Amino acid sequence: MSKTGEHSGNLVASEIAGMKINKELYDFCKAHSAIYIFGAGKIGAGFKNYLDLCNAKLEGFVTSYTLEEFREIYEPGKTGVVIGLSDKYLSEVMPMINSIVSAQDIFLSDSDYREKLGRFTFEYKRDNLGFCFTLTTHCNINCKGCCTFAPISPPSYYEYGEFISDVTQLNKMKLQPIRITFSGGEPFLNPDLFDILKYTRKTYKDIKIQLYTNGTILPKLDMNRLKELVDIDIVLIITEYPSVIDAVREFYKCADSIGLEYYIINYESVKMFATYDLNPNGDAPEYDFFNCLHVNSTDIYIYKGKIYACRRVSAAPYINESFSMSFQVREGDYLDIYNTTENEIYNFKITRHPFCSYHNHEKSRLFKWGLSEKKADEWIVY
Numbered sequence: 442m443s444k445t446g447e448h449s450g451n452l453v454a455s456e457i458a459g460m461k462i463n464k465e466l467y468d469f470c471k472a473h474s475a476i477y478i479f480g481a482g483k484i485g486a487g488f489k490n491y492l493d494l495c496n497a498k499l500e501g502f503v504t505s506y507t508l509e510e511f512r513e514i515y516e517p518g519k520t521g522v523v524i525g526l527s528d529k530y531l532s533e534v535m536p537m538i539n540s541i542v543s544a545q546d547i548f549l550s551d552s553d554y555r556e557k558l559g560r561f562t563f564e565y566k567r568d569n570l571g572f573c574f575t576l577t578t579h580c581n582i583n584c585k586g587c588c589t590f591a592p593i594s595p596p597s598y599y600e601y602g603e604f605i606s607d608v609t610q611l612n613k614m615k616l617q618p619i620r621i622t623f624s625g626g627e628p629f630l631n632p633d634l635f636d637i638l639k640y641t642r643k644t645y646k647d648i649k650i651q652l653y654t655n656g657t658i659l660p661k662l663d664m665n666r667l668k669e670l671v672d673i674d675i676v677l678i679i680t681e682y683p684s685v686i687d688a689v690r691e692f693y694k695c696a697d698s699i700g701l702e703y704y705i706i707n708y709e710s711v712k713m714f715a716t717y718d719l720n721p722n723g724d725a726p727e728y729d730f731f732n733c734l735h736v737n738s739t740d741i742y743i744y745k746g747k748i749y750a751c752r753r754v755s756a757a758p759y760i761n762e763s764f765s766m767s768f769q770v771r772e773g774d775y776l777d778i779y780n781t782t783e784n785e786i787y788n789f790k791i792t793r794h795p796f797c798s799y800h801n802h803e804k805s806r807l808f809k810w811g812l813s814e815k816k817a818d819e820w821i822v823y
């Protein structure tokens with residue numbers, strides 16, 4: 442068996458459509474005239490990075506050592522305390538805080554959320570950096586509301602020469618990725634794919650290399666090609682789609698027989714998607730961007746010489762072209778890899794990009810998967 446694991450795509454979709462915690466934190470900060478973060482470690486630092494981007498009235502940090510001083514400046518109902526600690530300190534610290542600060546002035550989120558903030562730091566993004574290369578903009582399925590806009594993207598792909606030049610430039614900056622991911626559109630539509638994969642394995646001998654695919658082309662590949670994937674240790678991440686499910690599930694037996702590793706993103710009975718609605722008004726709440734999978738990922742999204750905040754930014758020209766829109770791609774939405782620095786890249790991963798103002802996750806809805814009709818309302822809310 443070469444299956445390395447699986448999870449439900451429907452679960453991820455419902456998580457995207459259900460996030461509320463950021464609004465609760467934002468409202469707590471707005472309800473107080475001064476905000477302090479308790480805990481000056483990595484979680485505290487992550488909260489500061491996020492709350493600064495939300496323009497919260499952050500006054501500073503409090504720790505067990507400065508709690509007595511804080512007692513002097515604490516004003517009930519005006520001063521708010523956001524707990525920026527991991528669980529292991531709570532039982533010791535909370536009684537001390539509760540003895541000074543009333544419950545309405547304390548924001549204590551669940552452990553997962555605090556740990557998530559602990560990853561929103563320069564150091565964490567630097568030490569866990571991943572490269573995610575877009576190998577094609579087009580696809581052979583074209584799902585409704587596709588999160589990479591493949592149905593409305595003109596066919597284009599990362600050419601072997603461009604890829605080598607960009608990887609060489611990234612290496613000049615001494616960036617040390619812990620993982621390399623290839624995605625699309627559908628990467629197996631890229632005619633240079635196998636050369637790109639072999640070059641990547643030669644350049645990055647020991648790190649994990651994974652490739653997202655809808656699996657449709659795998660059953661058509663000859664055995665030698667499949668064995669090449671085994672030889673260079675590529676892990677396939679196969680997203681299952683109703684329209685091609687039987688052929689793909691048949692392919693698993695073949696993969697098992699040659700030891701080709703694969704991970705499955707499945708679905709229960711009905712496949713669901715979450716909308717990635719873009720609002721041309723650009724009035725998404727300033728806290729909302731932290732609901733984003735891309736903002737919370739340590740991957741940088743690379744395509745033809747640029748690092749993009751996400752696929753919405755790189756696809757903006759296609760959206761504008763297809764639907765006569767005028768979504769602006771501005772400074773801060775991407776970096777030119779030939780004109781940036783290592784530190785600028787890490788800081789790019791702990792920021793709110795201008796394009797995020799078009800994207801309101803809170804409006805995200807679940808819908809039944811289907812094929813695209815290339816209509817604007819698959820991606821845009823008016």
Ligand code: SF4
Nearest residue numbers: 733750751796797800
């Ligand atoms: S626009 Fe911003 S919030 Fe939306 S997907 Fe891109 S990075 Fe995330």
